[in-house]
Amino acid sequence: MNKPITSLSRRRFILSTATVSGGFALGLNMPGKAQDASQSNDINIWVEIRPDDTVTIKYARCEMGQGSMTSAPQLVADELDCNWDQVRIDYVDVNEHVRMNRAWGDMVTVGSQTIRNSQDYLRQAGASARAMLVAAAASEWGVPASEIGVANGVISHAGSGRQSGFGALAAAAAAQPVPANVTLKDPADWHIIGQPFPRVDIPASVDGSQVYGIDTELPGMVYAAVASCPVFGGTVRSFDASKARSRKGVIDIFAVDGNAVAVVADNWWRANKALQEVEIQWDANGNGDVSSEDILNVFRASLDATDAAPMPNNAGDADTALAGAQQVVEAEYFTPFLSHSPMEPMGATVRIDSDRVDIWASTQAPEGLVSELVNALGVPQESIYVHRVQAGGGFGRRGGSSDFARQAALIAAELPQGTPVKLLWTREEDTQHDFYRPLAMYRVKAGLDANNMISGWKARIASGSILNQMRGVPLRGGVDFTAAEGFTDLPYQIADQFQDFKLTPTHVPLGFWRTVGWSQTPFAREQFIDELAAAAGEDPYHFRLKHMAEDELSRHILVEVANAIGWDTPPPAGNFRGIATTEPYGSYTAAAVELSVNDAGVINIHRIIQGINTGHMVNPDNVSAQLEGATVWALTAAMWGEITIDEGRVQESNFHNYRMLRMSQMPEVETVLHATGGFWGGVGEPGQAPILPAFCNAIYAATGTRVRSLPLMHHGFTLA
Amino acid sequence: MELRVNNQVFDVDVEPEMPLLWVIRDMLNLKGTKFACGIAQCGACTVHIDGEPVRSCSFPVAAAEGKAITTIEGLSEDASHPIQQAWIKHQVPQCGYCQSGQIMAAVSLLAKKAQPTDADINAAMTNICRCGTYKRIREAIHDVAGTTAEFYQA
Numbered sequence: 021m022n023k024p025i026t027s028l029s030r031r032r033f034i035l036s037t038a039t040v041s042g043g044f045a046l047g048l049n050m051p052g053k054a055q056d057a058s059q060s061n062d063i064n065i066w067v068e069i070r071p072d073d074t075v076t077i078k079y080a081r082c083e084m085g086q087g088s089m090t091s092a093p094q095l096v097a098d099e100l101d102c103n104w105d106q107v108r109i110d111y112v113d114v115n116e117h118v119r120m121n122r123a124w125g126d127m128v129t130v131g132s133q134t135i136r137n138s139q140d141y142l143r144q145a146g147a148s149a150r151a152m153l154v155a156a157a158a159s160e161w162g163v164p165a166s167e168i169g170v171a172n173g174v175i176s177h178a179g180s181g182r183q184s185g186f187g188a189l190a191a192a193a194a195a196q197p198v199p200a201n202v203t204l205k206d207p208a209d210w211h212i213i214g215q216p217f218p219r220v221d222i223p224a225s226v227d228g229s230q231v232y233g234i235d236t237e238l239p240g241m242v243y244a245a246v247a248s249c250p251v252f253g254g255t256v257r258s259f260d261a262s263k264a265r266s267r268k269g270v271i272d273i274f275a276v277d278g279n280a281v282a283v284v285a286d287n288w289w290r291a292n293k294a295l296q297e298v299e300i301q302w303d304a305n306g307n308g309d310v311s312s313e314d315i316l317n318v319f320r321a322s323l324d325a326t327d328a329a330p331m332p333n334n335a336g337d338a339d340t341a342l343a344g345a346q347q348v349v350e351a352e353y354f355t356p357f358l359s360h361s362p363m364e365p366m367g368a369t370v371r372i373d374s375d376r377v378d379i380w381a382s383t384q385a386p387e388g389l390v391s392e393l394v395n396a397l398g399v400p401q402e403s404i405y406v407h408r409v410q411a412g413g414g415f416g417r418r419g420g421s422s423d424f425a426r427q428a429a430l431i432a433a434e435l436p437q438g439t440p441v442k443l444l445w446t447r448e449e450d451t452q453h454d455f456y457r458p459l460a461m462y463r464v465k466a467g468l469d470a471n472n473m474i475s476g477w478k479a480r481i482a483s484g485s486i487l488n489q490m491r492g493v494p495l496r497g498g499v500d501f502t503a504a505e506g507f508t509d510l511p512y513q514i515a516d517q518f519q520d521f522k523l524t525p526t527h528v529p530l531g532f533w534r535t536v537g538w539s540q541t542p543f544a545r546e547q548f549i550d551e552l553a554a555a556a557g558e559d560p561y562h563f564r565l566k567h568m569a570e571d572e573l574s575r576h577i578l579v580e581v582a583n584a585i586g587w588d589t590p591p592p593a594g595n596f597r598g599i600a601t602t603e604p605y606g607s608y609t610a611a612a613v614e615l616s617v618n619d620a621g622v623i624n625i626h627r628i629i630q631g632i633n634t635g636h637m638v639n640p641d642n643v644s645a646q647l648e649g650a651t652v653w654a655l656t657a658a659m660w661g662e663i664t665i666d667e668g669r670v671q672e673s674n675f676h677n678y679r680m681l682r683m684s685q686m687p688e689v690e691t692v693l694h695a696t697g698g699f700w701g702g703v704g705e706p707g708q709a710p711i712l713p714a715f716c717n718a719i720y721a722a723t724g725t726r727v728r729s730l731p732l733m734h735h736g737f738t739l740a
Numbered sequence: 741m742e743l744r745v746n747n748q749v750f751d752v753d754v755e756p757e758m759p760l761l762w763v764i765r766d767m768l769n770l771k772g773t774k775f776a777c778g779i780a781q782c783g784a785c786t787v788h789i790d791g792e793p794v795r796s797c798s799f800p801v802a803a804a805e806g807k808a809i810t811t812i813e814g815l816s817e818d819a820s821h822p823i824q825q826a827w828i829k830h831q832v833p834q835c836g837y838c839q840s841g842q843i844m845a846a847v848s849l850l851a852k853k854a855q856p857t858d859a860d861i862n863a864a865m866t867n868i869c870r871c872g873t874y875k876r877i878r879e880a881i882h883d884v885a886g887t888t889a890e891f892y893q894a
Contacts, residue, residue: 085834085871218831225836226827227819228772228812232837235771243766268755289762363776363784363837363870412774412837413870447777641831645876649834652872675781675868684862686874 036063037152037194043070044190046149048141050125064112064123066145067096069153073173073187075102080112080124081134082384083221084362084411084418085649086704087642088134090219094638095139098212099146099205102186103173109220114386114406122387129384130419130532132605132702135638139700147202149193156192157184207636207697214695216641221410232412233382236369238440242271244431245292246443248280248453249302251668252527255279257301264294273298276430284435288444307527307668315526315665316354319461322482323352328520329498333508336516341476345467348476349555353464353544354729357663358457358533359670361678364412365450368428371440376403377429378440382411384419392422396429415653416532420490421455451678452670455531456663458484458503462544466514472556474567479507479519481541486530488523495523502532506541506709511574511603512549512567528665534653538604538709543730546600546713550720560717561587561599573633574601577608577694581631584692585612595626598717602709607701608633611710613718617737623719624740625655625687632691632706635699643703644691650707651689656681658712659732659739685739741805745770746814756802760794761785763801764811772812772840776868783867786841787811793848812840815847822887823847826880834871841867846881855885 036047047063068076077096083089093109112124126137150170157175158165161182168177176183207213224230249255259281261273269290276282281300285291322328342348368381370393377399383389386406393404411418428443435441445453460483469475485500487493499521501508507519533539553563561582568575578601582588591597594616601610614627630647637643660679664671672678716727719737727735743750745768752767764770764787773796776784780798787796788810815821819828823846826832833839842865849856849864856864861878869877 085836087834218828221836222828222831222833223819225833225839226824226843227815228770228840230836231771232774234775237769237771287758287762287766289758289766361870363782363835363868364774365776411835412776413835415870444775447779645831645834645873648875649872652869652874674779675777676779680782680868680870681872681874682868683865683874683877686872686878689875 037198038063039191039194040068041070042191043068043187044149044152044194046145046152048145050123050141064120066142067100067149069149069186069190069193071187071190073106073185074108075100075106075186076108076110078112078124079109080127082127082129082386082411082414084129084384084414086129086646087219087639088129089221090217091638091642092134092138092142094212094215094217095135095142096146098210099143100150101170101172104212104217106173106186111408114390114408115402115404118387118390118401118404127386128388128419129414130416132705136606136700136702143204144202147204148199151199151202152193152196153186153189155196156189159196160189160192213636213638214640216639219642231409232364233369233380233409234364234367234412234444235409236380236442238369238371241369241440241442242284242286242435243288243291244282244284244428244441244443245288245295246276246280246282246427246445246449247295247298247300248449250452251302251304251307252529253307254302254304254668256281257303259298259300261298264297267294267297270294272434274434276427280427282431284431284441288442292446304668310527310668311666312664315459315528318526319459319482319524322522322524323461323463323480325522328480328522329495331499331504331508331519331521332497334518338476338478338516338518341516342465342467342478345475346470347468347555348465349468349551350463350465351548351551351728353462353547355460355540355543356661356730357459357528358657358661359451359454359663359672359678360415360417360531360533361451362411362413362415362417365445365447366417366424367442367444368425369440369442370425370428370432371438372397372432373438376405378405378407379425379428380407380409381425381428382409382418383422384411384414385422388419388422389425392425393429396426397433415534416536417454420486420531447675448673451673455490455529457533457539458486458530460503460540462541464544464548466548466552468552468556472558474512474514474552475516477514477517480522481507481519482522482524484525484530485523486532489525489530498523502537504541505537505604506545506602509603511571511601512564513570514567527668535604535705535708538602538705539657542600542602542709542713543716546602546710547716547726547728550598550717551726564601573608573696574603576696577601577631577633578610580692580694581610581612581629584629584631584690585614585627587612596718596722598714598719598721600710600713600717602706604706604709605702606699607635607703607706609706609710611714613714615718615722617719617722621736622738622740628687628689628711630689630691630707630711631694632703633694633696634701634703635695635697637693637695640693643693646703647691647707648689651711652681652686654708654711655715655739658715658730659737661731681739741801743801743804743809744807745809746811754801757800759797760787760799760801760804760809761796764796770811770813774837774840776838781868782838783845784838784841786844786867788844788848791848791851793845812844815843821847822884823850823880826884830876830880830883832873832876832880834873838867838869842869842877846877850881850885856881
């Protein structure tokens with residue numbers, strides 16, 4: 021059962037302030053930081069108020085289209101009571117952050133965490149700066165602070181009629197004692213949080229001026245193209261570059277990291293052309309004959325393995341309950357490997373000088389770039405300078421491993437000191453050298469009692485482990501919780517449950533793919549609930565509801581979505597509906613899909629209702645945008661998404677055989693947004709979780725075909 | 741070889757088969773046009789050649805010689821083109837990477853058909869957006885439909 025997460029943290033952060041060029045800068049000692057920087061001039065500035073009234077809010081995370089470069093500063097601005105037009109947003113400097121013992125906290129932008137995990141300190145930064153401006157005004161005007169109001173960037177005292185902008189009081193505010201305690205606003209008083217402000221990064225995306233990693237341009241820069249061993253874990257045995265070296269513009273050709281060959285040229289196209297003429301012999305190192313079928317067989321064995329790890333939420337006696345059930349339903353589901361395929365391929369520009377290393381790269385993990393460079397080059401982290409840019413899509417690819425940064429650094433190390441080199445992967449390299457969404461299999465079994473209530477529930481999850489494989493992180497009790505999420509805390513009241521996890525590694529690298537475990541476990545869980553409803557002869561929506569009596573928040577969003585599509589009113593003849601509910605990343609999401617399917621298997625989606633309850637909601641228009649996009653993401657994976665392996669290597673290579681949904685197939689999407697308060701839920705990840713099962717449940721309603729393995733193109737279905 | 745890009749003439753010394761995309765990006769330093777697939781599948785590299793949308797990643801530079809090439813940077817001086825304004829109004833971009841290409845495709849559609857139907861939009865807007873901004877692209881095109889004629893006469 022899911023309970024709201026308590027949100028109004030009373031955690032306190034030690035503040036520090038400084039006078040900066042006639043203005044006022046405020047920093048916070050972040051959670052987990054031992055030293056008190058309040059006496060230092062070297063502070064981790066979060067808010068800076070300048071004499072010209074501008075308010076600069078620092079942004080520590082990344083922007084890749086998810087919108088938190090706008091919504092995180094909204095949290096600060098609201099408590100500060102400034103006017104949004106005064107606000108300027110600057111990235112936190114990564115080198116300064118590293119030198120100051122990670123003074124700005126987490127920079128990694130993953131797991132829909134930016135708002136959830138920084139809302140307490142960001143709001144406190146705003147409230148503290150406001151309190152100090154008020155104290156400065158009280159002191160200058162000789163009036164009690166309690167009589168001073170702040171609204172839209174104006175500090176005023178009603179009794180005397182005095183008022184001031186922020187800038188005129190900034191220097192005086194900096195001299196005020198740091199408040200020991202500030203009270204954060206009641207959500208009812210928010211005026212910037214909850215507003216659909218336009219995203220600050222959008223104007224640059226309509227005139228070509230937005231700068232991504234790929235757009236780095238430096239004096240004397242050279243370009244690199246690479247071919248990495250197509251078999252994961254393989255190495256370069258030898259290569260013959262004699263033909264390629266004579267091509268125009270080629271500067272050098274060498275092996276990188278033992279597993280790739282790089283061509284460096286005066287232009288990327290020339291480098292890549294020459295690369296095609298390098299004859300490379302690879303050593304597959306034992307994985308050269310692995311096929312998808314081999315991998316599937318390993319997973320099938322995992323479903324029957326006797327040494328799986330039980331999950332901590334097990335309760336009651338599932339076997340006894342199943343033995344006493346009137347009916348028992350069992351089903352197996354399969355979700356394939358998937359690549360991220362952001363529109364901007366992987367790459368990075370690195371320049372190594374005698375005393376510093378500079379890197380320009382689209383990333384979700386600025387500190388990940390630093391550690392890759394430390395490992396690759398053996399230089400101190402303080403010597404690394406990360407230049408921040410927009411990422412041309414991330415979706416998890418740029419958050420886990422920064423393999424592309426390592427490769428760029430090792431290439432730069434082969435060149436004369438001070439030569440900047442821009443590494444860019446082709447789409448084919450990007451598709452075939454990803455860290456893939458784990459392949460997983462699920463076996464679910466449950467009983468129905470005489471009242472058609474679920475009695476006994478067993479689930480086996482077989483999956484690889486992203487963190488175990490990527491970083492050697494040990495599993496807790498044998499369970500990978502990112503692979504199991506969706507099964508660890510069911511919204512359905514089932515007294516007797518037994519679920520377990522069987523770790524099933526392969527040689528295929530695994531990574532965090534948008535929505536992670538929640539991108540795939542609902543395909544099994546929420547379809548299986550439908551299978552139970554069908555066995556019970558009951559409506560799948562009402563069958564869910566009767567098992568959710570104690571889970572108010574899951575129930576709430578499901579009801580809202582059902583109402584929005586008019587679930588209890590039959591659809592037009594020939595149309596069919598499916599519904600699903602999920603509770604990912606601290607939010608509650610549900611979806612309903614209405615579609616028709618013709619005799620040739622052509623699916624026509626008429627409507628999709630996407631519902632989310634984020635608790636508190638910072639920027640509703642951005643939430644809608646994220647849900648709309650998540651629908652495209654989920655339908656793309658549902659229809660065509662699969663990465664297959666033959667001879668140890670990925671078979672898909674580019675958008676012609678790793679298909680994407682396009683405009684002509686974009687369905688009508690309506691978003692249903694709820695902010696019931698009391699908790700802070702995520703936005704970027706959760707949207708797609710209920711789409712896939714709602715879509716498949718609707719296909720079952722329309723055709724009687726229960727799709728238990730993806731993608732749908734293998735079941736005779738196409739999208740109109 | 742002489743190239744006319746955004747009403748400026750450039751003299752470039754390149755192999756005739758080099759795709760126009762790489763000349764634009766790496767020789768002329770116009771970075772708004774993007775590389776994403778290299779096989780004319782996704783449209784992130786869309787530019788106009790004599791007003792027609794072309795996927796420049798697969799278009800040899802020699803074939804563009806003597807023609808009028810327009811990139812996203814040449815659409816307007818100050819992001820004032822009605823499509824650019826509609827993109828902002830509807831908050832279309834997410835990561836933004838494909839949007840130069842989407843905008844160039846949309847401009848070309850509206851130049852030919854001032855009031856496109858949904859079917860027209862489906863036929864003309866075949867560019868891939870991994871963030872999934874299609875709904876807003878469609879809304880933005882409909883919103884600006886019929887208002888761009890003056891722009892093209894200019």
